[in-house]
Amino acid sequence: MRISTQLRSLFVVLASLGLLVAPARAQEILIGHVAGYTGPVTKDATELGAGAEVLIQAVNARGGIIGKKLRLVKVDDHFKPEETSQLILSMSGKVSALLPTVGSANLDRALKDGVFDKINLPLVGTVPAQESFRFPLNRNIFHFRAGDNDQLEKMISLLTSVGMVKIGVLATNNPNGEGVITYMGSSLGKRNLQLAAVQKYTISGKIDFAPNVKAFETALPDAIVLVGPPFATAQFVKEAKSRGLQASLYGLSYTDFKLVVKLAGNALARGVAISQVLPNPSTRTLSLIKEFRENFEKYNTAVVGVPSHFNLEGYISAKLIVEAIRRTKDSSPDGVRRGLEQMRDFDLGGYHVDFSPTKHTGSTWVDLSMISATGGLVY
Numbered sequence: 001m002r003i004s005t006q007l008r009s010l011f012v013v014l015a016s017l018g019l020l021v022a023p024a025r026a027q028e029i030l031i032g033h034v035a036g037y038t039g040p041v042t043k044d045a046t047e048l049g050a051g052a053e054v055l056i057q058a059v060n061a062r063g064g065i066i067g068k069k070l071r072l073v074k075v076d077d078h079f080k081p082e083e084t085s086q087l088i089l090s091m092s093g094k095v096s097a098l099l100p101t102v103g104s105a106n107l108d109r110a111l112k113d114g115v116f117d118k119i120n121l122p123l124v125g126t127v128p129a130q131e132s133f134r135f136p137l138n139r140n141i142f143h144f145r146a147g148d149n150d151q152l153e154k155m156i157s158l159l160t161s162v163g164m165v166k167i168g169v170l171a172t173n174n175p176n177g178e179g180v181i182t183y184m185g186s187s188l189g190k191r192n193l194q195l196a197a198v199q200k201y202t203i204s205g206k207i208d209f210a211p212n213v214k215a216f217e218t219a220l221p222d223a224i225v226l227v228g229p230p231f232a233t234a235q236f237v238k239e240a241k242s243r244g245l246q247a248s249l250y251g252l253s254y255t256d257f258k259l260v261v262k263l264a265g266n267a268l269a270r271g272v273a274i275s276q277v278l279p280n281p282s283t284r285t286l287s288l289i290k291e292f293r294e295n296f297e298k299y300n301t302a303v304v305g306v307p308s309h310f311n312l313e314g315y316i317s318a319k320l321i322v323e324a325i326r327r328t329k330d331s332s333p334d335g336v337r338r339g340l341e342q343m344r345d346f347d348l349g350g351y352h353v354d355f356s357p358t359k360h361t362g363s364t365w366v367d368l369s370m371i372s373a374t375g376g377l378v379y
Contacts, residue, residue: 029068029331031056031321032095034087035102036079040203041229043256044127044310045102049074050300051307051314052099055322057299065325072318081109092119097321097336099314100125104176107133116140122337125317128254129277130176131183137360142340144320144353144362145313148176148252149183151275152225154366155250156187159223168197168221168247170212170236172228180227196221207232209239216245223248230256234263241268253277256308261375269371276367278313279351280379282306288349319348
């Protein structure tokens with residue numbers, strides 16, 4: 001079979017990372033991360049990887065796990081679905097597990113290509129957390145955060161309970177966005193309501209949201225649910241609030257409140273609500289967050305102030321992989337999978353996940369937060 005030029009280039013990248021040498025170093029356990037380290041989701045991918053790196057350094061400082069040190073292997077898929085699919089496939093036999101992918105179209109492509117049916121490699125987390133990634137259960141995919149539908153239901157329940165029944169949605173023009181629109185329509189339908197406005201956009205480096213805002217100005221929804229990567233949500237908040245749109249804005253958990261505040265300013269960002277599926281990283285009341293913050297201060301001096309929610313997500317993903325290996329004393333992909341499936345109501349330190357061989361959705365916990373007048377996040 002003739003190998004395409006694109007596939008050859010992937011081999012070159014992997015060789016430069018030392019991933020084409022088998023077996024891996026005997027005293028190392030490799031954890032892989034295939035994500036868009038360049039492109040529109042650079043910030044998300046980088047923060048996920050940085051969170052995992054902190055956990056790995058903390059574990060290595062204690063001597064590693066089962067007598068071996070950990071190493072993170074980051075591979076850039078350039079936010080291109082075809083590269084995501086090929087690179088995940090190429091990781092088989094090289095790493096023990098994978099950190100969360102980034103992008104609905106990216107993981108959707110891998111699933112359609114049957115990648116996780118062809119390889120023996122657990123993926124611990126997905127961004128976004130859409131239902132089509134969760135059901136039917138895939139033996140190689142584990143979800144430790146509540147899904148998009150859990151978040152949407154929380155928002156719709158709250159909004160309708162206080163009489164805000166004209167609910168619109170700004171959704172990405174991709175499978176994840178379509179799934180959100182479908183779910184919201186169904187959830188509102190059960191309440192004898194319907195979506196008041198639906199607007200879509202295509203993810204790109206710079207998005208013109210003026211037509212979307214104009215359409216919402218005509219429809220006059222009470223609230224708008226925002227779906228998409230952090231940079232896009234932040235851009236829309238700035239555009240909508242600058243034009244005086246009065247609707248309340250509700251972002252899914254991928255919304256980066258710091259980026260919203262940076263782009264829109266405190267006054268315009270104030271009152272934007274964001275669903276949360278992980279504990280608040282700014283408070284140290286939970287032992288998980290206390291440990292997370294202390295390790296970040298020790299092993300990642302580049303982060304000033306509170307690490308991000310994506311940092312925490314990468315940290316938790318790596319922590320679950322390490323715990324799985326500790327349980328089985330087996331760092332192979334099979335060992336990681338078995339270890340994860342043994343985590344029944346496992347307490348990470350105030351945050352619980354519940355996996356089994358027939359249940360790979362570990363949490364449905366959702367909270368709501370809001371950006372304050374000073375640009376902080378209030379839960």
